Amino acid sequence: MDNTVIKIDGLTFFYTPDDEDTAPQDVLSGVSLEIEKGSFVAVLGHNGSGKSTLARHLNALLLPKGGSVTVFGMDTRDEALMLEIRRRVGMVFQNPDNQIVSNVVEEDVAFAPENLGVPTPEIRQRVDEALKTVGMYKYRTHAPHLLSGGQKQRIAIAGVLAMRPKCVVFDEPTAMLDPQGRRDVMRIIGRMKNELGSTVILITHHMEEAARADRVVVMSDGKIVMDGPPRQIFTHVEELEALGLTVPGTVKLMWELRQRGLDVPLSTLTVDECANALAAHFAGK
Amino acid sequence: MLRDITLGQYFPGTTVVHRLDPRTKILMVVVYIAALFNAKNWISYAAVLAFLIFAVAVSRIRLSAMLRGLKPVVFIVVLTSLLNLFYARGEPIAHWWIFTITREGIKAAVLMAARLIMLVMGTFMLTYTTSPIMLTYGLELLLNPLKKLKVPVHELAMMMSMALRLIPTLIEETDKIMSAQKARGAEFDTGNLIEKAKAMLPVLVPLFLSSFRRADELATAMEARCYHGGEGRTRLNVLKFARRDYLTFAVGLLLLAAVLVLKRFGL
Numbered sequence: 001m002d003n004t005v006i007k008i009d010g011l012t013f014f015y016t017p018d019d020e021d022t023a024p025q026d027v028l029s030g031v032s033l034e035i036e037k038g039s040f041v042a043v044l045g046h047n048g049s050g051k052s053t054l055a056r057h058l059n060a061l062l063l064p065k066g067g068s069v070t071v072f073g074m075d076t077r078d079e080a081l082m083l084e085i086r087r088r089v090g091m092v093f094q095n096p097d098n099q100i101v102s103n104v105v106e107e108d109v110a111f112a113p114e115n116l117g118v119p120t121p122e123i124r125q126r127v128d129e130a131l132k133t134v135g136m137y138k139y140r141t142h143a144p145h146l147l148s149g150g151q152k153q154r155i156a157i158a159g160v161l162a163m164r165p166k167c168v169v170f171d172e173p174t175a176m177l178d179p180q181g182r183r184d185v186m187r188i189i190g191r192m193k194n195e196l197g198s199t200v201i202l203i204t205h206h207m208e209e210a211a212r213a214d215r216v217v218v219m220s221d222g223k224i225v226m227d228g229p230p231r232q233i234f235t236h237v238e239e240l241e242a243l244g245l246t247v248p249g250t251v252k253l254m255w256e257l258r259q260r261g262l263d264v265p266l267s268t269l270t271v272d273e274c275a276n277a278l279a280a281h282f283a284g285k
Numbered sequence: 286m287l288r289d290i291t292l293g294q295y296f297p298g299t300t301v302v303h304r305l306d307p308r309t310k311i312l313m314v315v316v317y318i319a320a321l322f323n324a325k326n327w328i329s330y331a332a333v334l335a336f337l338i339f340a341v342a343v344s345r346i347r348l349s350a351m352l353r354g355l356k357p358v359v360f361i362v363v364l365t366s367l368l369n370l371f372y373a374r375g376e377p378i379a380h381w382w383i384f385t386i387t388r389e390g391i392k393a394a395v396l397m398a399a400r401l402i403m404l405v406m407g408t409f410m411l412t413y414t415t416s417p418i419m420l421t422y423g424l425e426l427l428l429n430p431l432k433k434l435k436v437p438v439h440e441l442a443m444m445m446s447m448a449l450r451l452i453p454t455l456i457e458e459t460d461k462i463m464s465a466q467k468a469r470g471a472e473f474d475t476g477n478l479i480e481k482a483k484a485m486l487p488v489l490v491p492l493f494l495s496s497f498r499r500a501d502e503l504a505t506a507m508e509a510r511c512y513h514g515g516e517g518r519t520r521l522n523v524l525k526f527a528r529r530d531y532l533t534f535a536v537g538l539l540l541l542a543a544v545l546v547l548k549r550f551g552l
Contacts, residue, residue, distance in 0.1 A: 056505075059509055061505060061508060061509060083511055083513065086508075086509060086510075086511045087511055090509070090510075091506075091509040093502065093505070093506055093509075095502060097454050097499070098499050098502035098503050098506060099502070099503065099506035100450070101446075101447070101450060101503070101506075101507060101510075102418065102446070102450060103416070103417065103418055103446075103449060103450055103453075104416075104418060106521065107418065107521060107522070110520075110521035111507075111510055111512070112510040112511055113519075113521075114518050114519050114520060114521060115510060115511040115512045115513065115518060116511055117517040117518060117519050118519055119519060120519055120520060120521065120523055123519065123520075123521045124521060127521060143453075145453040145454060145457070156506075159510060160509075160510065163510065163511065
């Protein structure tokens with residue numbers, strides 16, 4: 001129990017419709033999930049599966065209509081605890097342009113500690129530290145709008161790290177980035193988990209990104225339909241495709257080969273694993 | 286093309302004028318304007334002008350930038366000078382139809398033009414040498430006492446800095462939308478004024494829609510980063526008056542005092 005940082009119990013949510021005649025549609029219906037300290041969980045799902053809505057419950061941006069969300073032992077419906085929850089659960093959004101609040105990089109990163117009333121010398125320390133973690137320290141006096149999308153997203157991550165959160169939720173952080181920016185962001189996510197010991201929750205529809213997680217949760221129509229380690233989840237190629245999701249290219253290749261009668265393992269998540277498995281197969285022949 | 290606009294007309298630099306506390310600069314503009322409007326004779330004008338020239342020289346703002354900034358006010362300067370030229374009463378030196386030019390009229394016109402130009406140039410010294418963020422921060426601190434009168438000072442300052450933050454993003458977006466509309470055959474550069482205005486409509490509608498979406502997302506992101514109003518907020522960069530600020534105040538107040546004395550004795 002002590003290792004559980006987030007506990008979602010029977011969470012139901014719907015947006016109140018504008019006119020009273022239409023019945024509200026559940027965006028989340030009875031989601032239960034426990035997330036362990038220090039784990040890296042990827043939440044997969046196609047558009048409209050409710051994964052972003054779920055994410056917004058984790059730091060009290062949205063409040064449950066039914067069931068409960070408990071974060072570090074705090075019920076998100078308790079308004080008095082809102083800031084305590086939000087400083088522990090940071091959130092990085094999709095569009096870097098829409099989360100940067102200042103015309104100067106370091107002032108943007110300082111925004112959260114400023115809001116929390118951190119003393120000035122410590123803000124400086126936190127800002128420098130966060131910018132170094134994301135590798136943007138030398139840009140600290142630049143104007144964000146002159147940076148690339150990937151660089152802006154790294155600034156946004158630094159802005160969240162400056163709160164020193166215990167857990168960070170990434171809501172499709174790479175969806176608007178070029179491949180280089182995507183790689184940079186994924187590398188930072190890896191560092192956060194491994195070096196800072198943060199709990200990371202990654203909302204995504206990129207299978208290659210989800211494959212790096214310790215655990216993959218698949219959502220569809222506001223429900224959790226699969227939950228397990230990536231190696232196990234990605235063997236369900238047909239089920240995933242039925243949900244409008246693709247599997248990583250390496251898994252897909254192995255699956256096609258198996259369909260043609262080759263006895264190769266399905267759970268190859270990286271290109272290296274895939275190549276080794278194929279080499280072993282043909283060497284064994 | 287839209288990207289070339291100099292935003293907020295700020296020219297970054299490291300001169301003493303740039304490094305002055307924004308509060309000092311704002312207050313100095315007020316002092317300067319007070320001096321300018323109390324100047325009633327050539328000596329006072331010369332003193333105020335000397336002060337302006339000194340400030341421009343120290344800030345190393347190029348004269349061309351100062352002059353370019355004057356363009357939008359040329360019309361007002363010319364109009365007010367003309368009105369002063371013809372409406373002043375006194376010793377007539379020329380007469381044509383209903384117009385009479387007097388010696389006093391010429392003096393009033395020249396002084397009025399000088400006053401307006403110096404007024405505009407003086408405010409440039411503030412905006413050219415102060416980043417918009419510092420300007421907003423300075424204003425917020427100066428207006429802080431108004432909080433007691435329930436004026437939402439922090440909120441106004443936050444709105445202003447958000448607007449400044451979004452200007453480059455929205456300009457970029459406008460550029461993108463215009464390109465997209467051009468690719469579909471829209472023309473922005475032809476036709477008369479009304480046609481041009483009409484052509485802008487397909488640009489403005491998507492721009493407005495996306496601005497609202499952006500504002501919504503930005504507000505969510507701010508909340509996620511624990512924004513909860515100005516209460517209990519601290520700052521990364523704290524403003525502190527330095528010796529240069531006190532010196533500037535001394536010079537400014539001296540100027541104002543001199544002008545007031547000159548006015549009192551009608552010199």
